[in-house]
Amino acid sequence: MERAELAAWLRLLESPGVGLEAARRLLTQTGSAPAIFDLPGDAWQAVLSPAQRASLGQVPDHLADLVEQTWVWLNADPRHDILLLGDADYPAALLQTADPPLLLYLHGRRELLGRPALAIVGSRSPTAQGVDNAHRFAQDLSKAGLTIVSGMALGIDGAAHRGALDGALAGGASTLALMGTGLDQTYPRRHLQLAQEISENGLLISEYSLGTPVLPANFPRRNRLIAGLSMGCLVVEAALKSGSLITARLASEAGREVFAIPGSIHSPLSRGCHELIRQGAKLVERIEDILEELPSIQAAANAKQAVAENVSNLPTAQAQVLNLMGFDPVSLDGLAQRGAWPVADLSGLLLELELNGEIARLAGQLFQRRKKA
Structure with missing residues (x-):
């Protein structure tokens, strides 16, 4: 995020009396906070009341200090971040609520x-x-x-x-x-x-x-x-x-x-x-x-538990391979990317598991775990 974009978002949020609902309507028209302030004044009339238009037209006295404080905070720690309404990773669950926030500090x-x-x-x-x-x-x-x-x-x-x-x-x-x-x-x-x-x-x-x-x-x-x-x-x-x-x-x-x-x-x-x-x-x-x-969480928990239970009596390396596999078909290269074994060693482990009846070799050089009754 550029500093000018941050300033526009903070101005939108800090303007008294505008509120989230009106701000979301403006964002629907423009797609971004900076674009709101590029609109001609009469473009706000269909969305804002006279009092809201007057408020948004004035830069809040504390805005410059807040922008500086926020900019410093954002750059002080890689774990500091800001999530904007419209970002690709904005939580879908929040979008389904009646009053999603425009901006979240993380x-x-x-x-x-x-x-x-x-x-x-x-x-x-x-x-x-x-x-x-x-x-x-x-x-x-x-x-x-x-x-x-x-x-x-x-x-x-x-x-x-x-x-x-x-x-x-x-x-x-x-x-x-x-x-x-x-x-x-x-x-x-x-x-x-x-x-x-x-x-x-x-x-x-x-x-x-x-x-x-x-x-x-x-x-x-x-x-x-x-x-x-x-x-x-x-x-x-x-x-x-x-x-x-x-x-x-x-x-x-x-x-x-x-x-x-x-x-x-x-x-x-x-x-x-x-x-x-x-x-x-x-x-x-x-x-x-x-x-x-x-149900989706229960299924995942059951699968995880099943893997843990069924590998408990296997040699450590074989058990680690099965834990990486889960029950979905996977290629040798795909499995190698998940673990820390050279391909040659992994091939040997897969052969041992296949001979023991723990996995099956499928068409297309895929392997799949066999779930035991």
């Missing part, structure tokens, strides 16, 4: 945005069992291939992020943290270390400009992104008047699955989950209760 692994994800949310003051449940479910769901989305709050959010990071260390997916402040801030401060770990192994995301402080109104808006980025939302513990229920409602309105873990009828932190279940959320006791509602 710190971490941008490629995680394109992977299947599940939100885990809950109380900021959970029970010890709630913390354990959030961590365990996040870890196991990460291992099953789901990126865990949450909001970096104390309590359930933090436990879910940490569980997902532990899952990633075991070869699973990782975690997305949606922030309610600018990415140059960390809130709560107790999560400084967690934010650092997520920036290295997951992804921190915010739609708010750098320097945006803690503002209560921003967190409910942030929740629409948690819901929008996810295939479903799991509520671990929540009181009846909980922000987690807002996220669950937004997920339901966006057509996502809603899941809830039940608890004691005597616990105030169970009442929100029980209310969700009464409203149609799926009662969850184990991760399979979630995966069976997400």
